[in-house]
Amino acid sequence: xxxxxxxxxxxxGRKAVIIAADLSTIEPVQRIVDETLAAFGRLxxxxxxxxxxxxxxxxxxxxxxxxxxxDTNLKSAFFLCQAAARHMIAQSQGKIxxxxxxxxxxxxxxxxxxxxxxxGIGGLTKLLANEWAGKGINVNAIAPGYIATxxxxxxxxxxxxxxxxxxxxPAGRWGEPGDLGGxxxxxxxxxxxxxxxxxxxxxxxxxxx
Numbered sequence: 314x315x316x317x318x319x320x321x322x323x324x325x326g327r328k329a330v331i332i333a334a335d336l337s338t339i340e341p342v343q344r345i346v347d348e349t350l351a352a353f354g355r356l357x358x359x360x361x362x363x364x365x366x367x368x369x370x371x372x373x374x375x376x377x378x379x380x381x382x383x384d385t386n387l388k389s390a391f392f393l394c395q396a397a398a399r400h401m402i403a404q405s406q407g408k409i410x411x412x413x414x415x416x417x418x419x420x421x422x423x424x425x426x427x428x429x430x431x432x433g434i435g436g437l438t439k440l441l442a443n444e445w446a447g448k449g450i451n452v453n454a455i456a457p458g459y460i461a462t463x464x465x466x467x468x469x470x471x472x473x474x475x476x477x478x479x480x481x482x483p484a485g486r487w488g489e490p491g492d493l494g495g496x497x498x499x500x501x502x503x504x505x506x507x508x509x510x511x512x513x514x515x516x517x518x519x520x521x522x
Contacts, residue, residue, distance in 0.1 A: 386430035442510030458516025483518030
């Protein structure tokens with residue numbers, strides 16, 4: 314639930330609403346856009362941040378776990394981009410920020426559908442930038458490194474794996490969700506008006522190692 318975020322926004326004197334949806338299917342996609350337009354009168358920024366993960370050896374990975382991750386992480390992201398862009402194209406302005414991953418660039422282990430979905434997000438971001446840059450829409454992505462969230466709780470709890478991860482990060486620590494804020498603000502702002510199809514790594518130096 315985003316109640317804390319909504320309250321923080323409202324304390325700044327800004328308007329905020331929650332539109333709840335299950336993005337394991339694309340059924341609510343148009344409703345999300347319609348309710349946003351009803352609440353605010355326009356749609357300027359889309360951040361595709363919904364995501365799930367399933368872990369198992371590739372040789373044992375199930376079709377159900379494959380479909381669940383691809384549907385949420387990639388299929389719903391595309392159709393949200395499509396629904397938002399139809400409105401953004403009409404107003405000749407908009408920012409779309411997809412959430413990629415280190416696994417957009419690397420293979421990882423034991424997360425085949427997650428790796429496939431995030432590789433897909435990277436390619437999709439570039440394709441949409443190619444199609445929509447000339448229509449006033451900036452499409453970019455943020456690739457978080459290892460961020461301390463509920464998606465990575467199992468890795469943090471595994472003492473050996475946690476140590477291996479931290480030892481590999483030049484910054485020497487897991488990232489925090491707030492570390493992504495500056496990148497999101499930049500890509501959503503007019504300062505990024507000539508940035509298109511870029512995947513911005515926020516990883517504590519992981520890819521540089």
